[in-house]
Each structure stands twice: as structure tokens, then as C-alpha cells.
Amino acid sequence: MKNLANLFRPKTLEEFVGQEHILGHKSALKQALLSGNFPHSFFYGVPGTGKTTLARLIAGKLDKPFLQLNATNFKLEELRSMLKQYKNTLTKPIVFIDEVHRLNKAQQEFLLPVMENQEAIIIGASTENPYYTLTNAIRSRSLLFEFSPLNKIQLSSILEKVFQSYPCHITQEAKDYLIESSSGDARAMLNLLDVAMELEEIDLAALKILRSTSLKDGSSEDDTHYNLISALIKSIRGSDENAAIYYLARLICAGENPEFIARRLVILSSEDIGNANPNALNIATSTMLAVSKIGYPEARIILSECVIYLACSPKSNTAYNAINEAMKAIDDGEILPIPKNILPKSKDYLYPHAYGGWVQQKYLQKPLEFVKHTQKGFEKTLFEWIQKIKGS
Secondary structure, eight states: OOOHHHHTSOSSGGGOOSOHHHHSTTOHHHHHHHHTOOOOEEEEESTTSSHHHHHHHHHHHHTOOEEEEEGGGOOHHHHHHHHHTTTTSSOOOEEEEETGGGOOHHHHHHHHHHHHTTSSEEEEEESSOHHHHSOHHHHHTSEEEEEOOOOHHHHHHHHHHHHHHSOOEEOHHHHHHHHHTTTTOHHHHHHHHHHHTTSSEEOHHHHHHHOOSOOOSSOOOOHHHHHHHHHHHHHHHTTOHHHHHHHHHHHHHTTOOHHHHHHHHHHHIIIIIGGGSTHHHHHHHHHHHHHHHHOTTTHHHHHHHHHHHHHHSOOOOHHHHHHHHHHHHHHTTOOOOOOGGGSTTOTTOOOGGGGTTOOOOOSSSSOOOOOOOOOSTHHHHHHHHHHHHTTO
């Protein structure tokens, strides 16, 4: 194998493909790079979109040493030793930390004085959202940039460069599958091609033996992909179990990632079924876990079981509407002070259990109503419960 992903890694910023929203001519980051005043930054997004490559290119553009670490085996002593050699010099290295979401709190705290004193420029990369994995102090001292999956045109341009250097016999169907099944991940596309190039001719059947299912995660621009998942969701919402199973079969036969299907079912279980059948969320969540551990072909049975259950469940969008209305009220300026009786350590708070389970007291400064109770499925029971609790 030729290790195409490494051979065709961009050597200059001009060769870098994608992320125009970050590196466009008018972007602040591009201007910061040109001025040499580059901020501490964290790149996050799906694999194969250029996070590590861009960090290397930035180091080259700024003419700074590039110190690469991985959070999976990160050692503070190793970083201290690396930084020590630059302590009394004017050189500020770039410290690049891959899988940065794996840093624990102590390791993140060690980075704070390094960032604050500008001992180095810290750049991190992660497939997980740093808004949830990095501390407030780290985020306060840095900028966060989300990387988008590469689109079909961008992936195609990378493929053409490869074929110019390494001509091979490949069908148009195989080219299309290379791009579409890689879901915006250039590394995955080139790794698949790397193995396939051992063949005299690359066709669709050969690629499907190497990658039987797509890496799709909802990022594809293929209309058929979106149409099928939309048809599945709407069929379940409409309680047509046969139509739902048909569209599930279409998705499976097209090689759709089972985990993507399962995630959409989890969303539907709350958005369209909700408390009309609260167990729907448990079933969908269990399905998501099961298919992630098992995969095709057996995952098709698990998905089928879940789809039939959801389609046959009573439907309600009460929870969906309630949270949307509450958030809209807040966006419209409905910011109420918390009543003093329910503030921490308040002496005026009435403990409901001391009054048999419920007692009248103020929880909002003025009445607001977001939850519209219905008589659908288990929601009828919930309404009866709340009526009994309040003695209505």
C-alpha cells in the first residue's frame, strides 16, 4: 500500500481543502495567521476533515516548532520537558494536543499558566464538542472552531490529484461510492482507495466487500439519503408500521449506518411519542446501544423491533411543544426572578413531604403555562396524577 492519506496531506495552506468558513480571505483567523498573532485554538469536528493538518500548516506558516502530543497518553512531565528548552528564548512553540477531550481536569489546569503567560500557542483537536469537554477557564483563553465534513466536490478534487499521480482502472460507480460512503472524511476515503488499488480494476462490488456500510452520519448531500430517512420518520409519526418497515429496509439495503438510524429513532421517541408512552425512549435508547455493539446484519432485527414499537405507540408532541414555548418566552424577555421561598437555605420554603406530598406555594413570580395536558396514552395517567396531587 502507498499510504495515500499521508502522501497527499497538504504541504501548504494553498493546498488545504475545505473549511472555507475558517480560512476564507475575510476570516479573522486567516488575518491572525497572516499577522503572526495567532490565538490559542481548539479544532473540533468529524474525523478526516483536516484538524491535525491545519495545525501543522499553521506552525509552518508561523515558522514555529511543532510539538505534537496525544491526550490518550499525555504526561505532564513530557510537556514540561518540551517547554523547558524554549523557556529563555524568544521562540514560542506550538503545542498540538490531539484527542484533547481526553485530558482530565488536572491536565487542563496545567495548561492554564502556559496559555496565560504565552509560553506556547496551544492548539487542540477533538471529535467531541469542547463546549462540554473543556473547562470554562480553558475555553475563556482560546477560540473554538468547528470543522465541517468535506463535500462531494472537495473530496472529488482530492481524488483527482491522487489519480493524476497514480492512474488506475476504476469505474464511475466506484468513484461515486468512494466519495459518498466516506461521509466527508478524506482520510477514510483515501485509506479505502489505498487498499483497493491492489486490484487490477476497482469496481463497486470490490469496494463494498471492503466497506459494506456507509460512514454516513447525516452529513451526506445525497437527496435519496435525506428522502428515505424523512419517509421513515414520517411513517412512524403517522403510525403506519408497514411503510416504516419498508423505508427502514430501503435504508439498510442502501448501506445506511445503523447507528445513524438509531439516533434518529431516539429523537423521534421524545419528539413524537413523548409521555404518551414514556417507555418508547427506553426502547429507542436501548436500540441505539445495541446496534453500536452488534452492527449488521443482526442490527437490522433490532432496528425493525424498535421501528414497529414506535409506529404502534400512541403519539404526542406535548413535551416538544412545551420546551419550545418555554424557550421562546425566555428569548422574548420573560426572565422572572426566582421567588424567595425557593431560594437555597430559605426559611420560608415549605417541604412538600411534610404536608403529605403537596402544599400550595409560589414557584413562579407569575403564572405561566407551557404544558398542554392531553388524554393520549400515558399522558392521560400523568394528567390524572397531577390532578390528584393538587387535590383538584
